[in-house]
Amino acid sequence: MYNTKNTRFTSLIAVICLLILPFTLFASEPEVKYVAITAIVEHPALDNVRKGVEDELKNNGYIVGQNLKLQYQSAQGSNANAAQIAKQFVANKPDVIVGIGTPSSQALAATTKTIPIVFTAVTDPVVAKLTPSWDASKTNVTGVSDALSLETQVGIMLKINPEIKSIGYVYSPGEVNSTIVLKQLQEMLSAKGIKIIAAPAQRTSDIPTAAKSLKGKVDIIYTTTDNNVVSAYESLVKVANESKIPLVASDPDSADRGAIAALGMSYYDLGRQAGKIVIRILNGEKPGDIPPQVGNITKLIINTKAAQRQGVMLSDEILNMAAEIVEK
Structure with a gap:
């Protein structure tokens, strides 16, 4: 016998399921965060x-x-490109934007006052006008600095050549990080009776000429994480090898590329440290409540083959200090 009550009950359940299903599916979808770098x-x-x-x-x-949209763009060394990328990213409204390097971070900070920005590989965010101080900024900007102790850097140079009287410094005058370090070196070295000779290189193509201008004038050449210089490091190494001028860097990767010694931040760990801040922001913290940090992992890498090419005999003391020794 046909049971109309059961049929109606079954139909009612089916209708309820159809009504609930879209909400159930929607609720099960993970929230997707959007990070631009x-x-x-x-x-x-x-x-x-x-x-x-x-x-x-x-x-x-x-x-x-799955739960993350990740976008990356390089400015290819151009401040104009950095500004254009900043505008594009801000228009896309990500949850967090990461700026790697001072020019890119400055472009982002100039473009938005609301979207969270995490800078990294910036030496001094205060001088770069990214934050008003090293305290929590109460703005949309925070991040991780790669500032290094220059006393330690000079100490490494003196271990390579205890008789240093002059240090050459190849740098890009348009990069804030580099001009900050130059000023600090000048102030510190004058008290030690050591002269610093600056060799500006506005473009990567200017680096060989800048390096050659130091021949016969300096006992050692020191380079920082100047993006212009690091991008064309091999051309600087070539001049150092030919001129027998020891080359010391603050970028650990430069040892692989021909510097005798490189004492600096582990840039991978610097990125991990910045990533932790990004996650804090994705979890609800405000960037303005997070004080800027300084990278906390450094390492010394020695290149013994580079020392031979540049006419340097390394002491056991400095070799024993190295976290890593390469022969390239």
Whole structure:
């Protein structure tokens, strides 16, 4: 016998299921966070920063294609490109934007006062006008600095050549990080009776000429993480080898490329540190409540083959200080 009550009950259940199903499916979809990353240029140090940020996100459960949208663009060394990328990113409204390098971070800070910005590979965010102080900024900007102790850097140079009277400094005058370090070196070295001779190189193509201008004038050449210089480091190494001028760097990756010694930040770990801040912001913290930090992992890498090419006999003392010794 046909049971109309059961049929009506079954139909009612089916209608309720159809009404509930879309909400159930919607609720089960993970929330997708959107992180945009831009670097002023691509070179080993900044590439390692980016990898560190991405690995930190991944290790904390943010997976591209599942709950994370990740976008990256390089400005290819151009401030104009950095400004254009900043405008594009801001228009896309990501949850957080990471700026790798001072020019890219400055472009982002000039473009938005609301979207969270995490800078990294910036030496002094206060001088770069990214934050008003080293305290929590109460703005949309925070991040991680790669500032190093110059006393330690000079100490390494003196271990390579205890008789140093003059240090050459190849740098880009348009990069705030580099001009800050130059000023600090001048102030510190004058008290030690050591002269610093600056050799500006506005473009990467100017680096060989700037380096050659130091021949016969300096006992050693020191380079920082100047993006212009690091991008064309091999051309600087070539001059140092030919002129027998020891080359010391503050970018650890530069040892692989021909510097005798490189004492600096682990840029991969700097990226991991910045990634932790990104995650804090994705979890609800405001960037203005997070004080800027300084990278906390440094390492010394020695290149013994580079020392031979540049006419230097390394002491056991400095070799024993090295976290890593390469022969390239």
